[in-house]
Amino acid sequence: MNIYGRVWMTMMAMGFAAVFARADGEIEQGQKAEARARPVEVGEMTVSIYTEGEPRVAQPSLFGDFPKTEIEAAIGSNKLMLATHFFSFVTDGKIVFVDSGTGGKDSPLQRLFPPRSRIRHPDAFLITHGHFDHIGGLLLGDAPRFPGAKVYISKPELEHWGKEENKDSPTAKAIAAYGANVVPFDFDTEVLPGVWARDASGHTPGSTVFETQDVYFVGDLLHVAALQFAKPDACASYDMDKDGAIAMRKAWLSKAAREGKPIVGAHFTSPVGCVREAKEGFIFVPQ
Numbered sequence: 001m002n003i004y005g006r007v008w009m010t011m012m013a014m015g016f017a018a019v020f021a022r023a024d025g026e027i028e029q030g031q032k033a034e035a036r037a038r039p040v041e042v043g044e045m046t047v048s049i050y051t052e053g054e055p056r057v058a059q060p061s062l063f064g065d066f067p068k069t070e071i072e073a074a075i076g077s078n079k080l081m082l083a084t085h086f087f088s089f090v091t092d093g094k095i096v097f098v099d100s101g102t103g104g105k106d107s108p109l110q111r112l113f114p115p116r117s118r119i120r121h122p123d124a125f126l127i128t129h130g131h132f133d134h135i136g137g138l139l140l141g142d143a144p145r146f147p148g149a150k151v152y153i154s155k156p157e158l159e160h161w162g163k164e165e166n167k168d169s170p171t172a173k174a175i176a177a178y179g180a181n182v183v184p185f186d187f188d189t190e191v192l193p194g195v196w197a198r199d200a201s202g203h204t205p206g207s208t209v210f211e212t213q214d215v216y217f218v219g220d221l222l223h224v225a226a227l228q229f230a231k232p233d234a235c236a237s238y239d240m241d242k243d244g245a246i247a248m249r250k251a252w253l254s255k256a257a258r259e260g261k262p263i264v265g266a267h268f269t270s271p272v273g274c275v276r277e278a279k280e281g282f283i284f285v286p287q
């Protein structure tokens with residue numbers, strides 16, 4: 001990581017941003033803006049975690065007709081906890097976010113980047129998929145919150161949200177708001193130096209896992225850690241193609257377990273951790 005990246009991550013780690021870039025790119029310390037970022041060292045990279053609101057308890061009905069007895073057997077006395085996170089890291093001198101949360105006035109983005117402040121904006125957003133809890137933070141009303149940022153999103157995901165029946169969705173609005181700054185990609189391409197986009201379709205038609213040397217950002221490959229590692233056949237109602245989602249979930253969890261590479265999930269209460277194979281299903285070991 002270069003010196004700029006280190007300074008930015010350090011400031012995030014301290015819980016406030018006191019860094020903003022002048023027009024010539026030089027970095028100054030200055031304006032203080034509280035931010036709820038939690039940095040985690042993963043291999044050689046630092047991933048900052050931004051959490052929206054408090055974790056909440058999901059109902060078994062979220063998993064449709066998946067047998068309640070199997071849910072109870074898997075979670076025991078635990079609850080079906082769901083949280084909402086998005087993430088950032090620095091690579092090649094660029095501030096890169098993975099997803100953007102729901103946005104709104106309580107979003108960590110509001111504190112990190114207050115309107116009219118000169119704090120340097122993110123350079124890029126890697127969008128795992130177009131559900132609103134991942135893309136909403138890109139917007140301020142109907143306008144782009146970060147007009148200079150590039151928004152990377154897979155071609156099948158763009159195609160899905162571009163369909164006539166989705167044209168009034170907030171996702172279509174966000175995509176339209178960023179216009180030429182939207183960067184469509186194919187799977188298995190290096191979207192930024194050292195960052196690869198991989199196919200995780202099933203949850204949505206263009207769901208993406210972003211891979212770095214140190215970690216897999218898995219988006220909504222699974223939602224409730226307490227249940228779906230043990231029972232990867234359980235699909236949250238948000239999974240659009242249930243059979244596809246199950247197949248992807250199993251394939252990715254097997255791969256992560258085999259490689260020992262940590263995963264980062266958007267909805268786990270502890271979002272970073274390693275996957276282990278179990279007698280039945282998998283085990284998640286949070287970092």
Ligand SMILES: [Zn+2]
Binds near residue numbers: 131220
């Ligand atoms: Zn989703």
Ligand SMILES: [Zn+2]
Binds near residue numbers: 131134220266267
């Ligand atoms: Zn989500």
